[in-house]
Amino acid sequence: MDVTVAxxxxxxxxxIPRDEIKTMLQKWGFLSETQLQxxxxxxxxxxxxxxxxxLCEENSADIKQAAALDIIYNHIxxxxxxxxxxxxxxxxxxxxxxxxxxxxxxxxxxxxxxLKNVTINFREYEDNAIWIRIAWGTPYTKPNQYKTSYVVYxxxxxxxxxxxxxxxxxxxxxxxxxVVASNYHDIREMELRSHSLNSLKDIVFKxxxxxxxxxxxxxxxxxxxxxxxxxxxxxxxxxNEKERIQRVNQEVFGDGPQPKLEFAxxxxxxxxxxxxxxxxxxxxxPFRCLVKFSSPHLLESLKxxxxxxxxDAPLSPLLTCIPQKARNYFKIREKKGFFPGSFVSP
Amino acid sequence: xLATSLPLPSERDHLRPRIDLIAFMIDIKSKYSLKNxxxxxxxxxxxxxxxxxxxxxxxxxxxxxCSVEMNAIWKLGEVYCSPVLFCELELEGIRxxxxxxxxxxxxxxAGHVPGVSxxxxxxxxxHSADD
Numbered sequence: 001m002d003v004t005v006a007x008x009x010x011x012x013x014x015x016i017p018r019d020e021i022k023t024m025l026q027k028w029g030f031l032s033e034t035q036l037q038x039x040x041x042x043x044x045x046x047x048x049x050x051x052x053x054x055l056c057e058e059n060s061a062d063i064k065q066a067a068a069l070d071i072i073y074n075h076i077x078x079x080x081x082x083x084x085x086x087x088x089x090x091x092x093x094x095x096x097x098x099x100x101x102x103x104x105x106x107x108x109x110x111x112x113x114x115l116k117n118v119t120i121n122f123r124e125y126e127d128n129a130i131w132i133r134i135a136w137g138t139p140y141t142k143p144n145q146y147k148t149s150y151v152v153y154x155x156x157x158x159x160x161x162x163x164x165x166x167x168x169x170x171x172x173x174x175x176x177x178x179v180v181a182s183n184y185h186d187i188r189e190m191e192l193r194s195h196s197l198n199s200l201k202d203i204v205f206k207x208x209x210x211x212x213x214x215x216x217x218x219x220x221x222x223x224x225x226x227x228x229x230x231x232x233x234x235x236x237x238x239x240n241e242k243e244r245i246q247r248v249n250q251e252v253f254g255d256g257p258q259p260k261l262e263f264a265x266x267x268x269x270x271x272x273x274x275x276x277x278x279x280x281x282x283x284x285x286p287f288r289c290l291v292k293f294s295s296p297h298l299l300e301s302l303k304x305x306x307x308x309x310x311x312d313a314p315l316s317p318l319l320t321c322i323p324q325k326a327r328n329y330f331k332i333r334e335k336k337g338f339f340p341g342s343f344v345s346p
Numbered sequence: 347x348l349a350t351s352l353p354l355p356s357e358r359d360h361l362r363p364r365i366d367l368i369a370f371m372i373d374i375k376s377k378y379s380l381k382n383x384x385x386x387x388x389x390x391x392x393x394x395x396x397x398x399x400x401x402x403x404x405x406x407x408x409x410x411x412c413s414v415e416m417n418a419i420w421k422l423g424e425v426y427c428s429p430v431l432f433c434e435l436e437l438e439g440i441r442x443x444x445x446x447x448x449x450x451x452x453x454x455x456a457g458h459v460p461g462v463s464x465x466x467x468x469x470x471x472x473h474s475a476d477d
Contacts, residue, residue, distance in 0.1 A: 237358065239348035309350060310376055 001060055006053050008145050009066050012073060013049040020076075027072050030065045031055050063145070066112035068119040071133050074150055077124070078197040081150065081163040085192040085200050085326070088158045088184035096183055098155045100124065107132070107181035114173050119143040128156050132176065136167050149174060154199065158184065159204050161197060191329035203282060203326050209256030239330065245306045245313040252320045258299035264328045266291040266318065271334055286334065299323065352386035368397050369448060372414065374405045380414045380431040387426065396470030398455050399428040402444070407434035429471040 014025055022041050027029055031052070040050045058066075074081065108120050115136025124130050132151040137143035149170065154163040160178055164171055175187045194200050202208045236242065272287035295301045299322065306313035314320070322328050347354075347362065354362070368390065373379040383401075390399065401423055405411070423430040433444035455464040 235347045237347050237354050238351070240355065241350060310378055 001057050001245075002062070004067050004145070005063050007317065008063075009056055009061060009069065010049045011055045011064070011071050012094070013052050014045055016073060018045050018048070021045075021052075024069075024072060024076065025052065026064075030059060030068070036060075043095055063119055064121060066145070067119060067133055067135070068123065070145075070148070071123045071131050071150075072177060074133075075131060078163075079195045081100075081165070081197075082193060082195055083161045083163045083197050083200055085190045085204060086160045086162055086178075086187050087190060087204075088160065088179060088187045090158075090181065090184045093296070100130070100155070103130070103155070107177050107223065110177040110180045111173065114176075115139070115170075117141060117143050119145065128154050130155060132169075136170050151178065153178070153182070154201075155182070155275050157205070160187070161200060173332045174201055192329040193263070193328065194259075194261045196260040196262075199261060202259045205322050208259050208323060209254035248313045249303060252314055252316075253299070253303045257298070258303060259323060261322070261328050262294060262296065264293045264298055264319065264322060267331045269331065269333050280294045284322075291321075298328075351382055352389040365394075365398075367400070367448070367452045368394055369400050369402045371402045371404055371418065372401055374414050374419075375408065375411045377413050380418065384422070395427055397428075397464030397466075399426060400448075400451065401426075401428060401430045402448075403432045404428060404435050406432045407436065423472075425473065427468070429468065 013021060018041070021037075022036065026033075035055050035058075039048060039055070041048060080255075104122055111118055111120060111134070115137070117139065119133075119135035121131060121133045123133075130151075132153065132155045134149045134151070135145045136147050136149070141194060147165060149166055149167070150167055151174070153159075162174070164174075179187050180186070190204075192200060192203065194257040212282065266335040268289040268291065269286045302315060302319055305311040318330065318332075361365075370383045370386065371379070372383050401419065403419055421432060431444065431447065434440045451467070453459050454462050454467045457463075
């Protein structure tokens, strides 16, 4: 077995949490059950990985199997990478039958015609998701198995989720290969990025609970409603306002859990508006400014701002439109015309 | 009675007892809360500022998250001639102690302590803070 392959397998096993190693190796299916029985999964990970490599030696593992293990790891722990969403379009309405073999063949051929030194591996999952792992090399060096990009393509949709990692220069080539292989016309990057792959899928496949704009006349609230379950000596003067905030929040955010995003970024290219007496920045150039919101769970924290008394309800539509518009990176320019304001560029 | 801002909703005027003490809570982590308090102060009758108003600044345990300037808070206390109390709501001990302080102040403001008026107590508190 190639020494680099052995090392790669060893390092991949070390990444896996100890309690999960056995299950993941079983999923992998490269080592037989009897072989797995011989490994003590309670020893330290360093030793477990050595034992596993030893067994792989016996089975003569090659890079293809090692790559398969890596895909399985990334499929179970996708949140360790940052994913961007891309959308493909095709001209014309023909819904062609998706041929997986054809897709794989075309993809490999396209990629390899431009760059010979690449390792390409595929794995299909039940939800029509095709996972593609690409290890990049250069025209003069072999593929670096530690510099990988991942692509998740749901063949029944025009969406592709890409985790590029380091070598961004290979991105155009990757996009081209995807378009050609899937018989689409072109591909564009949606301004939507997150660590949580499932949340990105929820947003573009509209799987989160959305607010449906229904209009129904609300019954007039009586001033003094039944007392709260808490201490009866505490009287909430602004109960109506609290209820209004809850209602507005529910309308905007829906009832269910929000998709998990870590950032929202707004690039402002608007004019600085100051008091004319201050005479600051009186030029005609836009004031460039970047506003970034970050949080372990951005949408949930936005949802809790108004009930916590930290912001007025309803929140700015620039914040609440994120799931509907399926983007969390925005450019805001001046609105041209009579009304000074700002509009969000498409 | 808890309120998020002033003025109080008028539809409940007939249900409200006499107000003896107003404690304005400012979260030191939120500029929004200071703004809210400043806007609400405009709706308070001048009589309250004779010892029946105090400012309660919360969240002082987390120094890293201070968003409101201390100068702004001291100034507020000065301008409105009212004492400023500090507490950290997340710690039970401090929470209980602060509640007890407020309760003592409330007794005085309601006139339950003979010989001590809200005004005299208020000026006592302000002068001790200056020292």
